[in-house]
Amino acid sequence: MAAIPTSLSEPSVADSEYTGLDRSRILSHPKSTTPSPSPAPSLSLSFSSFLTGHSAVSPGGPLSPSNAVSPSHLSAVASLIAQSFTPRVSIFASNDANDFARDKGFASVLDLFRPFGDVIPGPVVVRDTQGISTTLDDFGIRFTSSALFPSMQASHQQSSPKSRKEPTAPCFDLQDLDALLDIYLGKGIRYFSTDLAAPPAGLHDDLYYRFLQRLLASPPVSPHESFAHPVAGIIAISSRNPQPIETLSSLYKAGNDAVVPPYMSKDYLRYYVLIHDEDHSDLDRSIALFERMKRHFGFHCHMVRLRSAKADLSSSEPILLLPPSQWISAAEEIALLKSPPEKHERYIFDSDVQNMRAFVHELVVKSLIPFMERCVSTWNDQIAASRRGLTGRFFSASRRFLGSNNRGLGSGIAQSATSGNYDPITGSYGFMTAESQMRKLADYGFMLRDWKLAHSTYDLLRKDFLNDKAWKYHAGSHEMAAASLILSGTPLSSKTRADTLEPLLDSATYSYISRCSQPTYALRTILISSELLRSRGGGAADDAARWLMKAISEKLMGNLAHALIIERVSACYSIRKGVGSQGWGNRRRKAAFWQLVAAKEWVGLDKKQHARLCLDEAGENVYDALDWTEEPGQLLFELRHSTESMVYDSSVS
Numbered sequence: 001m002a003a004i005p006t007s008l009s010e011p012s013v014a015d016s017e018y019t020g021l022d023r024s025r026i027l028s029h030p031k032s033t034t035p036s037p038s039p040a041p042s043l044s045l046s047f048s049s050f051l052t053g054h055s056a057v058s059p060g061g062p063l064s065p066s067n068a069v070s071p072s073h074l075s076a077v078a079s080l081i082a083q084s085f086t087p088r089v090s091i092f093a094s095n096d097a098n099d100f101a102r103d104k105g106f107a108s109v110l111d112l113f114r115p116f117g118d119v120i121p122g123p124v125v126v127r128d129t130q131g132i133s134t135t136l137d138d139f140g141i142r143f144t145s146s147a148l149f150p151s152m153q154a155s156h157q158q159s160s161p162k163s164r165k166e167p168t169a170p171c172f173d174l175q176d177l178d179a180l181l182d183i184y185l186g187k188g189i190r191y192f193s194t195d196l197a198a199p200p201a202g203l204h205d206d207l208y209y210r211f212l213q214r215l216l217a218s219p220p221v222s223p224h225e226s227f228a229h230p231v232a233g234i235i236a237i238s239s240r241n242p243q244p245i246e247t248l249s250s251l252y253k254a255g256n257d258a259v260v261p262p263y264m265s266k267d268y269l270r271y272y273v274l275i276h277d278e279d280h281s282d283l284d285r286s287i288a289l290f291e292r293m294k295r296h297f298g299f300h301c302h303m304v305r306l307r308s309a310k311a312d313l314s315s316s317e318p319i320l321l322l323p324p325s326q327w328i329s330a331a332e333e334i335a336l337l338k339s340p341p342e343k344h345e346r347y348i349f350d351s352d353v354q355n356m357r358a359f360v361h362e363l364v365v366k367s368l369i370p371f372m373e374r375c376v377s378t379w380n381d382q383i384a385a386s387r388r389g390l391t392g393r394f395f396s397a398s399r400r401f402l403g404s405n406n407r408g409l410g411s412g413i414a415q416s417a418t419s420g421n422y423d424p425i426t427g428s429y430g431f432m433t434a435e436s437q438m439r440k441l442a443d444y445g446f447m448l449r450d451w452k453l454a455h456s457t458y459d460l461l462r463k464d465f466l467n468d469k470a471w472k473y474h475a476g477s478h479e480m481a482a483a484s485l486i487l488s489g490t491p492l493s494s495k496t497r498a499d500t501l502e503p504l505l506d507s508a509t510y511s512y513i514s515r516c517s518q519p520t521y522a523l524r525t526i527l528i529s530s531e532l533l534r535s536r537g538g539g540a541a542d543d544a545a546r547w548l549m550k551a552i553s554e555k556l557m558g559n560l561a562h563a564l565i566i567e568r569v570s571a572c573y574s575i576r577k578g579v580g581s582q583g584w585g586n587r588r589r590k591a592a593f594w595q596l597v598a599a600k601e602w603v604g605l606d607k608k609q610h611a612r613l614c615l616d617e618a619g620e621n622v623y624d625a626l627d628w629t630e631e632p633g634q635l636l637f638e639l640r641h642s643t644e645s646m647v648y649d650s651s652v653s
Contacts, residue, residue, distance in 0.1 A: 077534075078532060078535060081216070081532065083118075083140050083327075084213070085443075086142050086447060088144050088230050089141050089142065089230065089231065089232045091146060091236060092234065092251045092252075093237075094237045096247075099238075099240070100275055105346050109275075113143045113360075115322055115324060117140055117142055117143045119139070123135045125369075126139075126449065128448070128452075129377065139364070141360070143234075146233070168427075170220075171518070172215050174557060177330050185610055204567060208564060214333065215527065217328060217329050223426075223429070224470075225476050227446075230268045232368055233268055234273055235272050235273065236272075236274075237274060239275065239277050239286045244274070244293070245292060263431055264431060265431040274301070274303045275303075275304055278351075287303070299367075300367045318349070318351075321345060322347065376444050383441070384441055387460055422468040427470075442480065446480060451489075452484075454480065455484040458481035459477075462477045471515040472511070472512075472518065475507070475508045475511035476508075478505070478507045478508035486501070492540050505525065509554075513556075522551075522556055526551045530547045531544070534571070534572045541573070542573070545572035563601035563602050564598075569598075570592070570594035571591075592617075593618075595614045596623075599618070608642070
C-alpha cells in the first residue's frame with residue numbers, strides 16, 4: 001500500500017512544477033532523511049519540519065534533524081482515521097493578539113496556530129483505564145474558531161427551547177468533494193503523489209486517501225457525537241495588551257456566557273496563552289506578567305515567544321514556508337487551489353517554529369491529555385461502571401418499565417415516548433444526562449486510542465438509544481462501535497464479522513439513511529469501516545468490497561466520487577494475493593473486472609486520462625493475456641479505442 005502523504009494541502013502552483021523537486025519539498029514524508037534542495041540559502045519548504053522537529057536550512061548549510069518521529073504502531077490508514085477524530089481546541093483571542101498575527105502575515109491567531117496541531121512533535125504518552133501506557137507518535141489536535149460554536153437563534157431564546165428540532169448539517173459537502181476531485185483529476189494523478197516514481201497502483205491509493213482525508217476533515221458540531229465539541233479553549237493575548245489580566249478574564253467570561261445548544265457542555269479545559277513580542281516588548285515585563293497569570297488562573301498557562309516581524313525571502317535568518325493545515329476542508333482547499341500562490345504563501349522564522357512546537361507539545365502533554373484522562377476516569381467510575389454490572393442492567397430495565405408505566409399517569413409528551421432523558425422534539429440529550437456523558441466517555445476513549453473502552457461503551461449505549469428511539473444517536477453508536485472494534489486489534493474471524501460487525505454496520509447505515517435522512521454519515525460509516533477491513537486483508541477485504549458496493553448501490557456520493565469508489569472496490573479485491581504457487585484464493589479477476597467498470601465510469605465523465613490508468617492496470621493483471629478481450633465489441637476494446645487518441649504521458653499523468 002502506498003504511503004499516505006504527510007501533508008495533503010500544499011499551495012497551488014503551475015502543474016509542471018508538481019513533477020519536479022519544488023513540489024517534493026513541500027510534500028516530503030517525515031520518514032524521509034534525504035535533504036531537499038532549497039531555492040534560497042535560508043529557506044526550507046518541507047512541512048515535515050513542523051511535524052518531526054527538523055530544523056530549517058540556515059545560511060551555513062543544513063542543520064541536523066532532531067526529535068525524529070519513530071514509525072507508528074498503527075497501519076497508515078488506521079493512523080489516518082485515528083487522526084481524523086482528534087480533540088478540538090477552540091481559540092478565544094484578543095484583538096491585540098489577532099493584530100500581532102496579522103503583522104506576521106497571518107489572518108488571525110487561529111491561522112497561525114492551526115498547522116502546528118496536525119501532529120504533535122515528540123512522543124505523546126496516554127494511559128488507558130487499566131493504567132497501561134501507550135506511546136503515540138501521530139497524535140494531533142485540531143485548532144478551531146470559537147465562532148464555530150452553534151449558538152441558539154434569538155427566536156429560540158424568546159420561545160420555548162423545545163419549539164422545534166435544530167436543522168442537522170451533513171457530515172460533509174458532496175458538491176465540494178466532487179469539485180475538488182475534478183481539480184485533482186484535471187491536474188493529473190501524480191499531482192498528489194508523495195512518490196514521483198510510484199507505479200499507477202500506488203497512485204490510485206494516493207488519490208483515494210486524499211479524498212478520504214478531505215471527507216473526514218471537518219465534521220459539523222452535532223448532538224449525537226462529541227468529536228467536534230471543544231475539549232479545550234485557548235484564551236490568548238499578546239504582550240501589547242494594556243490590561244492583560246482584565247482582558248483574559250473578559251475572554252473567559254465571554255466564552256462561559258456564550259449561548260450554546262443544550263447538548264453542548266461548557267465544562268472544558270481553559271488554557272491561557274501569552275504571546276510575547278520578541279521584537280517590540282520587554283521580556284522581563286512579559287515574564288512578570290506570565291507569573292501574574294499563573295497566580296490568577298492556575299497551572300494551565302504558557303508564554304510563547306514569537307517575532308512580530310513578517311518573514312520573507314529577503315530575511316537573513318532561517319525561515320520556513322508554512323503550508324496550510326493538512327486537515328482543511330474541501331471548500332478551503334478549493335479556494336487555495338484557485339488562488340495564486342503568492343496570495344497564501346506564509347513564511348515563518350525557524351525560531352518561531354521551535355517555540356510553537358514547544359508550546360503545542362506542552363499544551364497536549366501537560367494539560368490536555370491529563371484533563372481528558374481525568375474525565376474518562378470520572379465518567380467511567382461514576383456512570384459507566386455501574387451500568388456494566390448486573391445491578392446496572394436491572395436498573396436500566398426497571399427505568400424502561402417504569403417509564404412506560406408513567407404514560408398513564410399524566411406525564412408529558414416527551415416523557416411518554418422515552419425514558420425521560422431524550423427529547424424527541426429537539427432530537428438531543430441534555431449534556432448533563434447519563435447518556436450524553438457516556439457518549440462523551442466513549443468519544444474521549446476513541447480520541448485517546450483506548451479502543452476497548454470505546455467499543456464497550458458504544459456497545460452499552462446502543463440499547464439505550466434504541467429504547468429511546470434516538471435514531472441518530474443509535475446510528476452513531478453502531479458506527480463507532482464497528483470502527484473501534486476493528487481498531488482494537490480483535491481477531492476478525494468470519495463468525496465475528498458475520499455475527500458482530502455486520503449487524504453494527506447494517507444498523508448504522510439503515511438508521512442514517514432511512515430514519516435520519518443523513519446519507520453523508522452513512523457514507524462515512526461505510527468508507528471508514530471498509531478501509532479498516534481492507535487493511536486486515538483476507539476475508540475482511542472481501543467484506544470491505546461488499547460494503548463499498550452497498551455505498552455504490554445506495555448512490556450516496558457524487559458522480560466523480562462514485563467512480564472513485566468503484567475503483568476502490570478493485571483495490572479491496574487486489575489486496576488478496578492467494579496462497580501457494582498458483583495463488584489460490586486470490587481475487588485478480590474480480591479486481592481487474594472492477595477496474596474495467598471504473599474505467600467505463602471515468603470515460604463517461606470525460607476523465608479519459610484516469611480511465612487509461614485503470615485500463616492499463618486491468619490489462620496488465622488479467623486481460624492482456626486473453627486474446628478475446630481485444631476483439632471488436634468487447635468492453636476492453638471499446639474503452640481502449642475511446643481513449644487511444646489521448647496522448648498518455650506517464651511523467652505528467
